[in-house]
Amino acid sequence: MVMDTTGDPQVFIWNGGEKVWRSGPWDGVQFTGVPDTATYSGFTFSFINSAQEVTYSFQVHNASIISHLGVVSSGNYGLLQRSTWVEAARAWNLYWYAPKDQCDAVSPCGANGVCDTNNMPVCSCLRGFTPRTPAAWALRDGRDGCVRSTPLDCRRNGTTSTTDGFVAVRHAKVPDTERSAVDWSLTLEQCRQACLRNCSCTAYASANVSSGGGGRGGGAGGGSGCVMWTTGLTDLRVYPDFGQDLFVRLAASDLGTYTYERPPRFVPLISFY
Numbered sequence: 001m002v003m004d005t006t007g008d009p010q011v012f013i014w015n016g017g018e019k020v021w022r023s024g025p026w027d028g029v030q031f032t033g034v035p036d037t038a039t040y041s042g043f044t045f046s047f048i049n050s051a052q053e054v055t056y057s058f059q060v061h062n063a064s065i066i067s068h069l070g071v072v073s074s075g076n077y078g079l080l081q082r083s084t085w086v087e088a089a090r091a092w093n094l095y096w097y098a099p100k101d102q103c104d105a106v107s108p109c110g111a112n113g114v115c116d117t118n119n120m121p122v123c124s125c126l127r128g129f130t131p132r133t134p135a136a137w138a139l140r141d142g143r144d145g146c147v148r149s150t151p152l153d154c155r156r157n158g159t160t161s162t163t164d165g166f167v168a169v170r171h172a173k174v175p176d177t178e179r180s181a182v183d184w185s186l187t188l189e190q191c192r193q194a195c196l197r198n199c200s201c202t203a204y205a206s207a208n209v210s211s212g213g214g215g216r217g218g219g220a221g222g223g224s225g226c227v228m229w230t231t232g233l234t235d236l237r238v239y240p241d242f243g244q245d246l247f248v249r250l251a252a253s254d255l256g257t258y259t260y261e262r263p264p265r266f267v268p269l270i271s272f273y
């Protein structure tokens with residue numbers, strides 16, 4: 001279990017030279033790939049990201065409760081587990097673990113694909129993208145990812161004037177932030193403008209959803225700080241009720257009047273900005 005401090009810091013589980021799980025970055029409340037944190041009672045979590053240190057810690061409010069977080073061997077890879085001691089049973093009780101489902105694997109749907117365990121198959125392409133290798137996707141192997149259907153206007157014209165826009169993917173574990181750029185001085189709207197001015201920018205999100213309250217499924221105006229991606233969007237997944245907003249850049253012709261709904265609950269995931 002390693003904290004990667006490049007880009008927007010996040011935690012990985014490694015098996016030798018292979019990444020097997022990614023926490024996602026800290027969104028001001030929790031790691032975006034650990035939505036269970038929001039349901040914890042009796043715990044306080046702290047994430048410090050400064051020039052001097054990048055650290056994660058937790059505190060248990062009741063001193064009589066004992067909890068530990070560690071990696072244990074399971075089959076061919078490790079599981080990150082949180083356990084609590086149950087005195088009556090004289091045993092450790094499993095409180096949380098990862099990876100736990102198909103979408104917890106690192107990038108099962110490839111670049112610009114989105115993983116959703118409420119769909120079958122679990123992989124689909126983002127709006128404005130199509131499978132890179134349709135034959136593999138027909139066999140439900142999405143690892144090769146998706147490619148853009150229409151070139152971005154900014155890149156085609158070679159200027160910063162653009163007709164490009166954004167779709168908001170709701171309740172997301174945001175893509176791998178290892179090569180992302182973070183600017184804590186920007187608001188979410190300023191982040192949008194900065195992304196539009198950068199022909200290489202493919203998506204943006206709030207760095208801290210706890211400021212303003214709007215970054216977690218709440219529209220374009222909330223949150224603080226700016227995370228921008230200039231590469232393919234890898235290891236992206238969505239959850240039924242948790243996660244944050246990710247704003248994906250599309251050419252104008254791919255914006256349309258489209259609403260993505262997740263069956264069977266019909267919770268809207270995408271809107272337009």
